[in-house]
Amino acid sequence: xxxxxxxxxxxxxxxxxLTLVSEAKFEVNGxxxxxKAVDPAHVAMIVINVSxxxxxxxxxxxxxxxxxxxxxxxxxxxxxxxxxxEISKDGNKLTFLIGNLTRSMPLIDTSALSxxxxxxxxxxxxxxxxxKEFEHGIKAAESISDNITLRITPTEFEMYTQGDEDEARLxxxxxxxxxxxxxxxxxxxxxxxxxxxxVKAIDSADSVTIYMGTDYPIKLEFEVTGxxxxxxxxxxxxxxxx
Amino acid sequence: xxxxxxxxxxLAKSGTCAICKGTKMLCGKSECPLLVRYYSMLKxxxxxxxxxxxxxxxxxxxxxxxxxxxxxxxxxxPFKGNTEYMDIQENWINMNIENFVDMRTSLVRGMxxxxxxxxxxxxxxxxxxxxxxxxxxxxxxxxIFEKVPRGRVVVGSDVQPYGPAGKIEKFIPDTIKVNAxxxxxxxDELPARDSILHLYNEGVRFSLxxxxxxxxxxxxxxxxxxxxxxITAVDDTISKNLVQKIKDFPLIDKPMVFKSxxxxxxxxxxxxxxHWSYELVEAWYPGTLWNPYGKRTFxxxxxxxYEGRKDYAEIGGCYYAxxxxxxxxxxxxxxxxxxxxxxxxxxxxxxxxxxxxxRENVRNAMxxxxxxxxxxxxxxxxxxxxFNIPKKAWIEGSTLLNRFLHQRRLEDFEIH
Numbered sequence: 001x002x003x004x005x006x007x008x009x010x011x012x013x014x015x016x017x018l019t020l021v022s023e024a025k026f027e028v029n030g031x032x033x034x035x036k037a038v039d040p041a042h043v044a045m046i047v048i049n050v051s052x053x054x055x056x057x058x059x060x061x062x063x064x065x066x067x068x069x070x071x072x073x074x075x076x077x078x079x080x081x082x083x084x085x086e087i088s089k090d091g092n093k094l095t096f097l098i099g100n101l102t103r104s105m106p107l108i109d110t111s112a113l114s115x116x117x118x119x120x121x122x123x124x125x126x127x128x129x130x131x132k133e134f135e136h137g138i139k140a141a142e143s144i145s146d147n148i149t150l151r152i153t154p155t156e157f158e159m160y161t162q163g164d165e166d167e168a169r170l171x172x173x174x175x176x177x178x179x180x181x182x183x184x185x186x187x188x189x190x191x192x193x194x195x196x197x198x199v200k201a202i203d204s205a206d207s208v209t210i211y212m213g214t215d216y217p218i219k220l221e222f223e224v225t226g227x228x229x230x231x232x233x234x235x236x237x238x239x240x241x242x
Numbered sequence: 243x244x245x246x247x248x249x250x251x252x253l254a255k256s257g258t259c260a261i262c263k264g265t266k267m268l269c270g271k272s273e274c275p276l277l278v279r280y281y282s283m284l285k286x287x288x289x290x291x292x293x294x295x296x297x298x299x300x301x302x303x304x305x306x307x308x309x310x311x312x313x314x315x316x317x318x319x320p321f322k323g324n325t326e327y328m329d330i331q332e333n334w335i336n337m338n339i340e341n342f343v344d345m346r347t348s349l350v351r352g353m354x355x356x357x358x359x360x361x362x363x364x365x366x367x368x369x370x371x372x373x374x375x376x377x378x379x380x381x382x383x384x385x386i387f388e389k390v391p392r393g394r395v396v397v398g399s400d401v402q403p404y405g406p407a408g409k410i411e412k413f414i415p416d417t418i419k420v421n422a423x424x425x426x427x428x429x430d431e432l433p434a435r436d437s438i439l440h441l442y443n444e445g446v447r448f449s450l451x452x453x454x455x456x457x458x459x460x461x462x463x464x465x466x467x468x469x470x471x472x473i474t475a476v477d478d479t480i481s482k483n484l485v486q487k488i489k490d491f492p493l494i495d496k497p498m499v500f501k502s503x504x505x506x507x508x509x510x511x512x513x514x515x516x517h518w519s520y521e522l523v524e525a526w527y528p529g530t531l532w533n534p535y536g537k538r539t540f541x542x543x544x545x546x547x548y549e550g551r552k553d554y555a556e557i558g559g560c561y562y563a564x565x566x567x568x569x570x571x572x573x574x575x576x577x578x579x580x581x582x583x584x585x586x587x588x589x590x591x592x593x594x595x596x597x598x599x600x601r602e603n604v605r606n607a608m609x610x611x612x613x614x615x616x617x618x619x620x621x622x623x624x625x626x627x628x629f630n631i632p633k634k635a636w637i638e639g640s641t642l643l644n645r646f647l648h649q650r651r652l653e654d655f656e657i658h
Contacts, residue, residue, distance in 0.1 A: 022549075040517035040548035042651040112490075119656050191649060217655055236650040 001028065001089040004057035007079045007098065008203070009225040010087075013048060014072045015201040016224070016231060019194070020044055025113040026065040032058070032229075038116035043236050044194050045116055050229035056084065065094060066108030072096075075103050119234070123211035123219055125152040125186045128178035130207050131222070134159075135199045137170035141192050144168055147238055148192045152212055153185040161192070178207060186214045188237040198233060215239055275593040290320055290406070292387045294350065297322045298415070299329035300374040300381045303351050303404055304456050306468035310359070314371060314457075314466060315352030315410050318383055325380045331402065331449040331598035335504050335606055339592060342505075346403040350391045352410035358466040361458025370415055375457035376424040378450065386412040401470045402596035421446065424454050434461030438479045448566075448601070452476040470559075473597055477562035484569030485550065489518055494577045497621035498614045501628060502607035506591030509583065509603045511568060512625045514618055514646070516580040521545035521642040522564045524557060524585045525631045539631055541639030560585075560600040567604035582642050586629045622646065 013035070017024050020039040027034050032052040038045040052058040079085065079098045086097040095104040137159035141148040144163040151158040157177060160169040174180050198220070202208075205222035212218050220233040301317030319325055327333055328345055337345070360368055374381055391408030420428075423444050427437045437460035441451045456472035458464040467475065493515045500511040523543040544555035555561035564583045572579060583604060615621040622643065626633040637643045 038652065041519070041645075041649075042516075042653060043649060045652055116652075117656075119652050121655060217650075217652060234652060236652050236654065238648045239650060240648065 001060040001063050001087075002057060003028070003033075003055055003060065003087045005055045005085060005087075005225075007076065007083040007085050008081060009050075009054060009229075010072070010085055011076050012201070012203040012224055013050065013229075014069055014076060015203070016046060016048060016198075018069050018073060019197040019201050020046055022070050023066065023068055023108055023113060025110050025115055026067055027063070028060050028065070029062040036115055036118065038114075039194075043191065045118065045234045047118060047232045048224060048229060049231075050225050054225040054228035057086075063089065064110045065089065066110040066113050067094065068105060068108055071105045078103070118232075119217070121211075121213075121217055121219065121234070123213050123216065124184070125182035125212050126209065127152055127157045127180045127182075128207055128209045129157060129172065130178075131199070131202060131205055133170070133172060134208055134210075137168075138192060138195045138199055140168035140170065142196050146192060147189050148195065149187060149189045150210070150212060150218065151185065151187040152180070152182045152210075154180075154182050156180075157210075179209075186212050186216075188212060188215055188218060189240065190218060190235050190237055194235055290350065290390055290392075292390050292408075294318060294320055294385045294387065294391075295322065295383070296320050296350075296385075297325045297380040297382050298374060299325045299327070299349075300377050300379075300418070301329035301349060302371050302375045302453060302457055304466050304469045304472070305353075306470060308355070309468065310465075311355055311357055312466060312468060313353040313407075314356055314368070315354055315407075316371060316374060316383065316385065316413060316415075317349040317351055317404065318385055319348045320350065322382055323380075326378070329449065329453070330447070331596075331602065332447055334598065335602040337505075339505055339590075339595065342595060343403055343593065347405040349405045350385075351404050351407040352385055352387070352413060353407050354410050356466070358458070361464050361466045367413060370413065370418070372428075372454075372457045372459050373418045373420055374415065376420040376428065376450075376454045376459060377418050378421050379419055381418050382416040384412075384414040385410055401473070402598055421450065421454075424450070424459065428454075428459050431462055432460070434464070435479050437461065438476055439483055442480050448476065448480070449598070474559040474562050477559065477566050477597075477601065481562055481566040481569045482550070484566065484573050485518060485520075488569065488572045488578050489548075491572070491576050491578045493517070494575070494579045496614050496616065497618045498612040499621050499625045500607040500610055500612045502603050502610060504603050504606060505595065505599055506588045507599070507603055508586045508588065508629060509564075509600075509607050510625045510628050511604065511607050512582040512584070512621060513568075513572075513579040513612075514582075514621070517548050518578055519545070519547050519580045519642055520565055520568070520583075521581070521640060522555075522557060522561050522583045522585065523636065523640045523643075524560075524587070525629070525635065525639065526587050527631060539635050541635060543639055543641065545641045559597040563597045563601035564604045567601050567608055570605070571608035580642065580646075582625075582640065582646075584625065584629070584636060584640075586631055618646070 017037050021037040024035050024037045033050045036047045075096050083098050088095050092107050093104050094107050141161035144161045144166045148159060148161050155174050157172045202222055204224050204226050209221040215237055217234050217236045222231055224231045296318040298316050298318045303317055305313035334342055364372060387408035388411055391406045423441060423446055438451055452472050455476055456467045456469050458466045494513055498513045502509045521543055525539055525541050527539040542557050544557045544561045568581045626636050
């Protein structure tokens with residue numbers, strides 16, 4: 001196996017996964033690379049699919065790679081932006097070549113890494129929102145509460161947070177959104193720390209597509225690796241009352 | 243929280259105790275903490291003199307005031323005999339609190355100022371103490387103090403109580419027989435962490451490892467470690483290693499609840515079939531040791547999620563002691579779980595006895611036969627019903643209970 005890619009793309013994939021796990025199982029085949037991960041609390045999940053077009057070189061058989069992401073993060077620290085990384089597999093070793101630097105690490109036994117089942121969700125409402133706006137809504141909530149409530153109605157998208165005394169609210173009317181489809185209003189509350197970490201890790205996307213229901217998980221879809229890949233992020237809701 | 247150990251003094255200073263004199267129970271406790279302490283001191287005092295003979299359990303004390311120049315010395319009761327039990331924390335949990343405090347405060351602390359680095363190049367006195375810290379059988383000793391030992395006994399939430407102290411002029415111990423496993427470590431130049439883990443895995447009891455560690459017998463550039471710091475350092479080191487092992491084990495099959503009620507404290511441990519997370523929640527209702535004046539129940543807690551925590555637990559050393567006790571059990575079961583430890587202090591918990599009590603009380607819980615449940619909600623309801631504190635207060639005070647009740651998981655939405 002030999003893959004060549006922009007360091008920036010490897011960094012984006014790694015950072016997204018690191019928001020949930022420290023080890024992951026990557027699968028590569030003729031179409032590209034894919035990886036799924038669920039956090040230990042089973043609250044959030046990410047699925048990333050990257051097309052072979054995202055790579056500068058893509059020469060591989062079907063492979064499963066168990067990777068220690070903390071080590072990959074260490075390697076990324078050694079690189080500068082604009083660098084190209086070449087990744088090859090030799091037996092049980094994964095080798096990263098950046099410029100004149102070679103760094104190898106043992107692969108993790110993939111049988112020890114569980115691959116999560118992606119739940120089948122029926123999510124009746126959808127909006128497409130600029131990432132910047134979404135980020136704003138989350139950052140405003142972060143200092144007020146552990147939770148953030150998202151709401152989609154036929155006319156607007158709303159993010160709000162209620163603290164003991166403080167409150168933050170972001171409302172975007174339909175005509176300022178790229179897309180909104182919703183018949184009945186939907187509303188769910190989510191743990192804000194997960195979303196804070198997620199928006200920090202998103203790098204390529206300009207906008208996110210949000211799918212939601214009431215007291216139901218949220219699905220966020222966004223582009224990765226400069227548009228040649230796609231990520232899906234699922235997050236379970238918080239339910240108030242007992 | 244830092245004020246905990248001076249609370250008895252604060253009460254006294256505020257005048258409450260002066261009016262009460264242990265007769266009116268104005269502080270809300272069933273026995274007066276000042277009196278219990280006073281009686282124990284009197285018992286020791288009767289036999290004290292500047293020249294003392296007694297059997298050290300063996301025991302040593304490393305103070306923290308003036309660090310890096312600290313007071314160290316042997317612990318000696320004013321009598322001879324098989325005194326080993328007096329410094330074996332693992333054997334104290336079934337004692338009643340008065341007998342326990344009485345036993346501990348009869349241990350006179352010898353004191354001599356030394357630098358913590360002196361552990362690397364000990365003089366005869368320090369070397370003797372290091373040998374005693376590694377020994378298991380009592381050491382008959384003679385101690386000559388500058389004056390008759392007196393002064394405050396040490397009582398705190400971290401350390402077990404100690405008796406009056408005196409500057410030591412001469413210390414003459416009989417033969418000391420060092421534990422062979424610790425002696426071997428002493429000569430190996432292993433890092434302290436590895437030494438602690440090695441001894442623990444060899445089955446050496448916690449209190450012996452901690453005592454030897456505090457005297458600077460482990461590590462490459464070893465130093466003396468004040469007793470109260472050494473307890474948490476050893477609890478943290480061992481339990482962190484246990485948690486690492488636990489994360490490789492499969493989840494428990496069913497939720498279970500363990501319970502222990504010793505020395506005026508109820509501990510309930512909830513294990514849920516989920517990945518590792520851990521929390522210790524303590525409830526002090528009005529009239530209990532640390533909430534003598536309050537009108538409402540005082541809840542304190544610290545927790546860690548799967549990834550663990552980096553900063554020191556808000557609630558102190560008890561966090562690490564309880565983590566060790568539950569960690570041991572899960573490793574023995576070869577299973578992983580989310581662990582919530584709930585502690586309610588009762589009014590008859592009249593004075594702090596040391597963090598050992600949390601470790602041993604939780605160990606006692608984990609030795610008991612658990613109640614096993616089909617459903618997580620049933621387990622949590624049962625656990626919370628074991629207390630006087632209302633269910634709602636526990637939930638508000640606990641991060642993990644809050645998450646359990648309100649945060650859904652993705653599999654809850656699986657469509658079958």
